[in-house]
Amino acid sequence: MEIGLILLVIAGIFVVRSFKIVPQQHAWVVERLGKYHATLTPGLKLLVPFIDRVAYKHSLKEIPLDVPSQVCITRDNTQLQVDGILYFQVTDPMRASYGSSNYIMAVTQLAQTSLRSVIGKLELDKTFEERDMINAQVVSAIDEAALNWGVKVLRYEIKDLTPPAEILRAMQAQITAEREKRALIAASEGRRQEQINIATGEREAFIARSEGEKQAEINQAHGEAAAILAVAEAKAEAIRKVAEAIRQPGGEQAVQLEVAERAVTAYGKVAADATTTLIVPSNMTEVSALIGSAMKMIQTQQPTR
Numbered sequence: 685m686e687i688g689l690i691l692l693v694i695a696g697i698f699v700v701r702s703f704k705i706v707p708q709q710h711a712w713v714v715e716r717l718g719k720y721h722a723t724l725t726p727g728l729k730l731l732v733p734f735i736d737r738v739a740y741k742h743s744l745k746e747i748p749l750d751v752p753s754q755v756c757i758t759r760d761n762t763q764l765q766v767d768g769i770l771y772f773q774v775t776d777p778m779r780a781s782y783g784s785s786n787y788i789m790a791v792t793q794l795a796q797t798s799l800r801s802v803i804g805k806l807e808l809d810k811t812f813e814e815r816d817m818i819n820a821q822v823v824s825a826i827d828e829a830a831l832n833w834g835v836k837v838l839r840y841e842i843k844d845l846t847p848p849a850e851i852l853r854a855m856q857a858q859i860t861a862e863r864e865k866r867a868l869i870a871a872s873e874g875r876r877q878e879q880i881n882i883a884t885g886e887r888e889a890f891i892a893r894s895e896g897e898k899q900a901e902i903n904q905a906h907g908e909a910a911a912i913l914a915v916a917e918a919k920a921e922a923i924r925k926v927a928e929a930i931r932q933p934g935g936e937q938a939v940q941l942e943v944a945e946r947a948v949t950a951y952g953k954v955a956a957d958a959t960t961t962l963i964v965p966s967n968m969t970e971v972s973a974l975i976g977s978a979m980k981m982i983q984t985q986q987p988t989r
Contacts, residue, residue, distance in 0.1 A: 701733040711777040713740040723777050740781040742774045746838060749788065751795045753844075756803040758811060764803060765846040768822075770795050771838045772830070779834030787833040791826060795840060798825035808847065815842055 705728055706712050712724040716736050724738070731737075753767035772791055774780045784790045802821045803811055811818070819840045827837040847855070 698733050702731055704729045704731060704738065709744045711742050711744055711774070712738045713742070713777050713781045715739040720778060720782065740777070742777045742780055744774055744777075746771055746773045749792060751792055751799075751840075754796050754800070756800045758803055758806055758808045760807045762808045762851060763848055764808075764811060765844075766799060766803065766842060767844055768795070768799065768840055768842045770826070770840050773836050773838060774834060775836045776834030779832065781834075783833040787830075787835050790833060791830055791835060791837070794826050794829055795822060798822045801825070808851070811845060815845075818842060 704712070704724065706724045706726045708726045710726060712729075714721045714724055714731065714736050716732070720739075721736060749770040749772060751768045751770050753765055756764045756766050758764060770791065780787055799818070799822050802818050802825075806814060806818075819842060822840045823837050826840070830837050
């Protein structure tokens with residue numbers, strides 16, 4: 685009974701040490717008699733008990749690694765407090781096991797030294813403008829060395845760049861001065877544009893007024909010309925009708941009668957005015973002679989039939 689129990693325990697130990705289940709996105713490094721033997725991929729795996737052992741277990745997921753804050757000196761001798769975060773992934777479990785005793789510490793230290801080297805080549809203002817370039821150069825420097833450690837550096841991101849307090853105050857003063865300068869420039873541009881708009885408006889108003897006055901004068905001239913033309917046409921029409929009437933039978937007698945009546949009326953008006961001295965011809969036949977002269981002039985102006 686005791687022997688059976690012992691055999692059962694030994695069989696259980698053999699089963700536990702023989703069968704291994706590797707999780708997804710993990711890799712286990714197996715050593716056989718102290719020497720690298722194989723890398724186990726996810727799934728159920730079989731080992732030789734007491735001969736094979738799992739020496740290292742690695743996660744193949746992307747790993748974020750916080751890089752401790754450090755002081756970096758720029759090209760213009762300004763101290764910067766810089767911290768960042770590094771993203772890497774184990775790509776070769778065998779090299780990650782035997783290439784370095786602690787690849788995480790090695791990657792962290794290399795990231796810090798690479799960052800100091802890159803920032804040391806830049807001036808203070810450029811460090812704030814060239815973050816993408818700094819990140820790319822740090823990744824390039826780390827990735828080249830990390831290949832021997834079975835690690836792939838995916839990216840590096842600077843979390844914060846903190847200059848000394850004196851530099852911060854100077855930068856704030858510079859920003860304030862720059863904003864005040866922009867405000868003054870904007871105000872002057874606004875005043876200049878306002879003056880331009882006013883001048884443009886006055887010019888357009890003057891042009892509009894002059895165009896209106898010009899058009900009014902043209903319209904008035906056209907109206908006067910039309911009125912003169914209408915009067916002349918009316919007079920011409922009246923003269924034409926009188927001439928046509930004279931040509932009719934009895935027309936000349938009618939004209940003589942009209943002229944005689946107007947002459948008598950004119951003499952009557954002159955005689956009625958108390959302030960006018962009237963000199964009456966001694967011979968009234970002169971009146972008839974005047975009428976006769978007028979009729980001869982009318983007959984002379986008539987066209988020959």
